[in-house]
Amino acid sequence: MLAAGRGGRIAQYALVLVVAITLNFLLPRMMPGNPLALLAGVDVGLMTAAERSDVLERVGLDRPLYVQYFDYWGKLLQGDFGYSYRQKRPITEMILAAMPWTLLITGVSLLISGVLGMAFGAISAWRRAGWLDVSLLWTMITINSLPSFWLGMLLISVVAVNWGILPSFGAVTPAARLTGVAWWIDVAQHAILPVITLSVVSTPNIYLTMRYTMLGVLGEDFIRTARAKGLRERSVLVRHVIRNALAPVVTVLALRLGFAFGGTVVVETVFSYPGLGRLIFEAVGGRDYPVMQAAFLLFTVAVLLSNLLADMLYPLCDPRSKNG
Amino acid sequence: MPSSLKGLRIRLGAALILTLLLSAVLSACAPATVAPTPADGDTEAAADVPAADAPAAEGSSTLRIAIVGDESTLTPYTYITGYPGWNLLLLQYDTLMQLDLAGVPQPWLATNAEYSDDGLTVTLDLREDVTWHDGEPFTAEDVKFSVEYYKAHPRSRFTAALTPVASVETDGDYRVILTLANPAPSLELGTLSDVPMMPQHIWADVETPEEYAGEDANVGTGPYKLVDYTPDQFYIFEANADYFAGAPAVDELVAIKFADDAGTLAALRTNEVDMIVRPIGPEQIDLLAAQDGLAVAQGPLFTTQMLNYDMQRAPFNNLAVRQAISLGVDRQDIIDTVFLGYGTVGSPGWVHPVSPFYNPDVVASFDPVQAQAILDEAGIVDSDGDGVRELDGEPLAFGLIVNGSDSLRLRISELVAAMLADVGMAVEISAVESTTWEEAVWPGFDVNQGRNYDMAMWGWSAPVQADVVRSASLIHSDPAIGNLNLTGYVSEEADALGAALRTEVDADARAELAGELQTLIARDLPFVLLLYPDGAYAYNESVYADWAFMSGQGVFHKLSLLVPEARP
Numbered sequence: 001m002l003a004a005g006r007g008g009r010i011a012q013y014a015l016v017l018v019v020a021i022t023l024n025f026l027l028p029r030m031m032p033g034n035p036l037a038l039l040a041g042v043d044v045g046l047m048t049a050a051e052r053s054d055v056l057e058r059v060g061l062d063r064p065l066y067v068q069y070f071d072y073w074g075k076l077l078q079g080d081f082g083y084s085y086r087q088k089r090p091i092t093e094m095i096l097a098a099m100p101w102t103l104l105i106t107g108v109s110l111l112i113s114g115v116l117g118m119a120f121g122a123i124s125a126w127r128r129a130g131w132l133d134v135s136l137l138w139t140m141i142t143i144n145s146l147p148s149f150w151l152g153m154l155l156i157s158v159v160a161v162n163w164g165i166l167p168s169f170g171a172v173t174p175a176a177r178l179t180g181v182a183w184w185i186d187v188a189q190h191a192i193l194p195v196i197t198l199s200v201v202s203t204p205n206i207y208l209t210m211r212y213t214m215l216g217v218l219g220e221d222f223i224r225t226a227r228a229k230g231l232r233e234r235s236v237l238v239r240h241v242i243r244n245a246l247a248p249v250v251t252v253l254a255l256r257l258g259f260a261f262g263g264t265v266v267v268e269t270v271f272s273y274p275g276l277g278r279l280i281f282e283a284v285g286g287r288d289y290p291v292m293q294a295a296f297l298l299f300t301v302a303v304l305l306s307n308l309l310a311d312m313l314y315p316l317c318d319p320r321s322k323n324g
Numbered sequence: 325m326p327s328s329l330k331g332l333r334i335r336l337g338a339a340l341i342l343t344l345l346l347s348a349v350l351s352a353c354a355p356a357t358v359a360p361t362p363a364d365g366d367t368e369a370a371a372d373v374p375a376a377d378a379p380a381a382e383g384s385s386t387l388r389i390a391i392v393g394d395e396s397t398l399t400p401y402t403y404i405t406g407y408p409g410w411n412l413l414l415l416q417y418d419t420l421m422q423l424d425l426a427g428v429p430q431p432w433l434a435t436n437a438e439y440s441d442d443g444l445t446v447t448l449d450l451r452e453d454v455t456w457h458d459g460e461p462f463t464a465e466d467v468k469f470s471v472e473y474y475k476a477h478p479r480s481r482f483t484a485a486l487t488p489v490a491s492v493e494t495d496g497d498y499r500v501i502l503t504l505a506n507p508a509p510s511l512e513l514g515t516l517s518d519v520p521m522m523p524q525h526i527w528a529d530v531e532t533p534e535e536y537a538g539e540d541a542n543v544g545t546g547p548y549k550l551v552d553y554t555p556d557q558f559y560i561f562e563a564n565a566d567y568f569a570g571a572p573a574v575d576e577l578v579a580i581k582f583a584d585d586a587g588t589l590a591a592l593r594t595n596e597v598d599m600i601v602r603p604i605g606p607e608q609i610d611l612l613a614a615q616d617g618l619a620v621a622q623g624p625l626f627t628t629q630m631l632n633y634d635m636q637r638a639p640f641n642n643l644a645v646r647q648a649i650s651l652g653v654d655r656q657d658i659i660d661t662v663f664l665g666y667g668t669v670g671s672p673g674w675v676h677p678v679s680p681f682y683n684p685d686v687v688a689s690f691d692p693v694q695a696q697a698i699l700d701e702a703g704i705v706d707s708d709g710d711g712v713r714e715l716d717g718e719p720l721a722f723g724l725i726v727n728g729s730d731s732l733r734l735r736i737s738e739l740v741a742a743m744l745a746d747v748g749m750a751v752e753i754s755a756v757e758s759t760t761w762e763e764a765v766w767p768g769f770d771v772n773q774g775r776n777y778d779m780a781m782w783g784w785s786a787p788v789q790a791d792v793v794r795s796a797s798l799i800h801s802d803p804a805i806g807n808l809n810l811t812g813y814v815s816e817e818a819d820a821l822g823a824a825l826r827t828e829v830d831a832d833a834r835a836e837l838a839g840e841l842q843t844l845i846a847r848d849l850p851f852v853l854l855l856y857p858d859g860a861y862a863y864n865e866s867v868y869a870d871w872a873f874m875s876g877q878g879v880f881h882k883l884s885l886l887v888p889e890a891r892p
Contacts, residue, residue, distance in 0.1 A: 031760075032759065032763040033759035033763040034763075034768065036768065037769065038404070041403075041479055041481050042405055042409075042785075043406060043481040043484065045769040045770075045807055045808060046481065046807060047478060047483065047484055047769075048804070049772060051484075052768075054478055058532075083535060086404065087397075088396055088397065088401075088537075089396070089537075094555065098556065156587075157590065160590060161594050164594060167594075167596060168587070168590040168591050169582060169590065169591050169596065170557065172557070174557060174578055175386070175388070175552070175576070175578040269584055269587075270583075271587070272581070272583040272587040274555075274556040274581075278556065279556075282393070282394070286759070287759060
């Protein structure tokens with residue numbers, strides 16, 4: 001029974017993957033426009049029709065859609081993502097170069113916003129309707145309505161331009177030729193403002209989830225029972241309330257981990273940070289089909305895996321689902 | 325209850341303090357390495373120049389410029405944009421001729437160009453003291469190879485630029501003879517000053533030039549060598565001390581890639597870059613010029629802001645409507661409102677007033693009263709009193725498509741819509757993503773595929789305006805010649821003038837044809853030219869101040885980085 005359930009789930013994930021790969025292939029081609037300008041250069045309008053079709057032929061875009069589709073599957077199964085039309089570089093190389101930067105800022109900010117969101121959420125729920133809860137709630141709702149680009153630009157203008165204490169853009173100081181510890185410090189300095197921006201804007205959601213679920217748990221009968229048993233408040237909070245409120249929050253965090261692979265287009269743009277979000281954004285802008293396909297695939301797989309992770313973590317966090 | 329929470333609170337507090345401490349430690353390190361110095365980052369330079377704020381001109385100098393968007397590996401087959409990609413490319417490579425600051429072709433790799441009487445044979449003598457970055461001599465064989473290679477491996481700009489050249493022969497090591505299919509008045513401007521020469525000894529065996537990524541892929545003869553490219557982040561160029569025109573003015577050039585314009589502005593203000601390659605927005609000019617150390621170079625640009633419309637469909641197939649549009653838009657108001665005065669009123673004949681080919685008899689006028697009179701006279705009146713005129717029973721209403729990412733163009737569109745409403749036209753603006761907009765106006769970059777728009781905000785890059793012969797491509801009805809005729813303009817007169825302009829080698833006769841063509845364009849109005857924005861370029865003058873404005877083209881080009889005596 002259990003094995004069949006697990007097999008079913010794997011089949012489900014596989015099906016989603018196949019559908020996603022097909023959509024990843026189709027969607028870029030359904031958008032208006034084509035990658036001709038990337039392939040032949042911006043002055044493509046100066047070329048003759050024969051030269052233009054020559055260019056499309058070289059990358060196989062002249063073939064029927066279904067041929068391109070099967071060709072895409074064939075290459076994919078061999079782990080070949082192809083060449084970028086824009087940068088004329090192997091896509092695997094481009095993704096591997098961008099991924100660490102994105103994971104650095106999204107990972108650290110996920111950690112920070114996770115810790116802060118859960119902590120503040122717990123405090124808020126515990127002190128429901130008290131001044132602490134009300135002020136936290138208002139602060140979080142205010143932060144939640146801040147656009148991340150605005151916050152990023154504010155930080156640049158205050159911290160980088162006015163105070164001059166942190167760099168305003170990029171992941172490293174260009175052409176500084178730093179090595180060892182100096183390089184790491186440089187990387188950390190460049191990451192601070194993007195991480196602050198991302199942490200600030202993603203904390204409210206986690207906070208609100210934590211607060212909401214904890215309030216739900218606090219109203220449950222078993223909490224009253226625990227208190228009636230004479231358990232100390234701290235023990236009630238940690239062993240019963242937080243424990244039971246954790247599952248939805250962990251699910252949110254796991255999903256965010258998946259979305260982290262999609263990069264954060266807005267923050268990466270404001271800080272000119274060389275991550276996956278920029279990669280995807282520029283690929284879409286120029287109709288760089290192979291890069292779009294590869295980046296969307298990576299994103300799909302990451303979201304699916306984080307879903308799987310959430311599925312697996314849920315029973316560990318939720319005492320009830322152990323027996324279920 | 326409060327006391328039992330203490331443990332949790334302490335732990336939370338500790339975590340918070342730890343986080344704060346961590347960021348404090350990290351930011352405490354900041355001033356040491358990010359302190360802005362003119363030639364920062366280079367430890368060797370720092371050792372040579374003890375004073376941190378010593379002018380960069382002494383010792384080893386570094387210049388950091390901000391570009392928006394990656395330009396790939398910057399070979400003739402991989403660079404991406406026309407500006408600044410082509411300009412960065414030509415820091416490493418040279419052309420046979422080179423535009424001077426007035427935009428006139430001058431001898432460069434070729435010392436002279438002799439034309440046969442029929443204009444079909446061009447003999448070029450080459451400099452004999454030029455070497456490639458790897459030390460190999462540059463010879464006539466390289467020129468012949470480059471021409472043939474671009475023709476065999478299409479790359480839009482250079483393959484198209486070489487269309488006039490039918491064949492190429494060498495005569496000894498330093499003489500090249502080009503045979504043309506037709507007389508080509510644009511040869512020096514559009515071909516010899518545009519196409520970079522490639523080294524035969526490196527590219528001869530390369531089958532797929534787009535993917536060639538050998539160590540020697542960036543070997544040219546130019547003033548700079550590309551020594552480091554970190555994709556999506558930066559390029560480092562090193563001066564070519566053996567450059568035939570003399571060592572360039574700056575030892576190291578770092579081109580830093582930004583994601584958007586706002587980032588470049590912040591970085592210039594923090595001294596993280598020394599120059600922004602893109603023209604800055606009009607609202608930034610006074611702001612940046614006011615900051616200590618920063619300066620703004622301004623001049624006319626050959627880029628255009630114009631209204632395109634599909635002349636094959638109603639109501640734009642009606643001359644009265646086109647005239648009313650041209651008379652109904654207040655070009656000076658658009659310049660004053662959107663460009664804060666930094667622009668030149670568009671000539672209805674296409675050619676920029678600073679061009680030697682400008683026909684001063686062709687002038688734009690703003691006259692909404694006359695616009696209304698013309699429409700009234702043509703029977704295009706508002707018969708149902710809704711404020712919108714009717715043509716053949718249909719309201720004079722149409723869409724105006726614009727690329728939404730361009731905020732200046734969006735603002736122009738809004739003003740145009742309001743101005744046209746005053747003469748009885750209903751304009752609905754649709755702001756879309758760039759590629760969608762481009763595909764509507766210019767499907768597949770191929771005028772044979774027609775058009776899918778009513779009216780569009782449009783603009784051409786500087787090269788189209790810089791060469792008056794190219795105005796033929798905007799108006800000719802044969803797609804092979806009129807490859808930029810995006811408005812469906814068909815006119816026998818225009819075809820005849822355009823064809824003549826393309827082959828007239830006599831300069832005076834060409835100027836006359838260009839003048840006539842401007843009169844014709846202003847009469848038929850195949851598009852409405854609104855304005856030519858001025859170019860404004862911000863730079864840090866304490867780091868490098870020798871930027872030179874090339875007429876219509878801006879300050880970022882090869883000559884700006886050569887010492888002034890070496891500029892032709």
